[in-house]
Amino acid sequence: MTTSPRSLPMPMTGNAIWPQGTTSLRWSVEGAMMIRLVAAGLLLALATPAFAQPVESFSSFIRNFEAKAVAAGVDPDVYRQATDGLTPDPNVPELVSSQPEFTTPMWDYIATRVNSKRISRGQAAMGGQQALFDAAGKAYGVDPYILGAIWGLETDYGAVLGNSKLIRPIVRSLATLVHQRRGRLKEDEADFIGALQLIQLGPLNRDTLVGSWAGAIGHLQ
Template sequence: MPKLQRFPALLYVLTLCLTLFTLQAQAADKPDPAFEKWVKEFRQTAVKNGISPQVYDQAFKGITSPDQWVLDRASYQPEFKAPVWQYFDNRVQKRAIERGKREKEKMQPWLDKIEKRFGVDPNILLAIWSVESSFGGILGNETVMRSVIRSLATLAYADPQRKKFGRQQLLAALKILQAGDVEGQHLLGSWAGAMGHTQFIPTSYQAYAVDIDGDGKRDIWNSVPDALATAANLLSSNGWQKGKPWGYEVTIPAKKMPGGKLTVAEWEKLGVKRANGEPFPSKKAVAELKLPDGRNGPAFLVFKNFFVLKRYNNSDRYAIAIGLLSDRIGGGAPLVKDWSRPFTPLDGSQVEQLQKLLKQKGFYSGEIDGKAGPGTRKAIKAFEKSAGVEEKGFPSKEVLELLQKQ
């Protein structure tokens, strides 16, 4: 789903802080008269946009206050805040690669059908499925999946930056309910209203949702084929080039590299080479150089399909993560040059072991998923403090060994 850019104005920050403070003072399920007044007033807007009063009233039944969790999540977006190594480690990891390969075998007939219709690489679709919903694993998680109606109403009512977005998406979500594609109790999504296995916001769902399994519903919540076909339709409709790469890891010379787009032949003249030593398939293709971790990290030449992936989520990190994970699911090798890190890294199974030990010792209460997110790093810091060592919060080999000794 598209992640919205951060608004830098001080006024926005002050207003959001005031809103958060006000909402935190309210009990989670305590009716908020001001919010209820807003819901009543927005009903007129919804009716003017073709929503029946009955659908509107049913959609908001029991919703009497904004969702503080939504506003907390809105203030943290990993595409912009997470360290580079953490962002990629949590997405291009052993568990996701192995699961992607298994799902590919299970879904092969559907993937073939989707590829034939839309021309999108199945490995890309599997990578999107993994990154967006952990292959559907988050859909039953009530902590992560909330009422789309309440989440979007919260943004429309309480988030100055996303007020317009919230109103637009809320109207689209109400139209989805009115069309009967999903029942209200199943209209669940992320903090920003992203829905289903492939996490589509309501307007994107309206534009691209596909019923490929032929049951008469465009069901991205319960039908994996529909969800993957919907993702493929979005990419295809935005210019995906069948059989073309998203990008390649490359090596670059020490001299300063130009910005902008050049042909592969022009990049080669500047000393850019594929990191694995293989030749570029096309010298005429136009590419752009990306250095997500600066000159000390991996470098990539990216092509048209990379920018199509950004139509799914407007983040270089996101598009590179999808590309790298799709390569690994397809049997490709790991990066030649690793991300810059201030510690000795662990693989996914070792991170799981670290999480288990932290949980056993009472420092961690999250999922054992091999992903070193904010919760894991906070637990590591708490453990380091108790052990009397410098508090860094890194999922490092050193921390794992210390945990094993104690």
């Protein structure tokens, strides 16, 4: 589906939201998509529940959860290898409660993520992978520049993937979420089981399957 200029939101004033000197409609579209994606993410984040007091010890949870994982297709040996000696991530509760979406005014949050520098980096990053983006667009019917906007917002075109403060083994983080957070139990359990299934497919293990504390992985999370 092609986005027409008439369907785009009116540009905000200031370089932080709508970079001046953006002559390409495609890159104007990317800027608009970034704003829409951030706004949607903010609305979803407002529904994120807080942690509740765990009803069982972490070791008991790991032991008892095996039956549920096996019922979902995880091999028992894979489960035990992935969870043997696992401890909860002590940083996850604080990360859940201190997300920028909760602590930063919306337009300030958007301004730090949609700016001329990020769009310039996106032009360079997509230019180096144009054939890949074009192929994905043709195969799945998604505008390559929408994918580029998501890429920039999620991992700053892959830059954050090398940040050890942000990227961590997700099996530990997801197990912590399932154990302690009750408001999204089904979603957290599905993510935890999904991570175990990825390990089962190989060649990743619990130390090399890394991502955000919430379990997001890869360049587009």
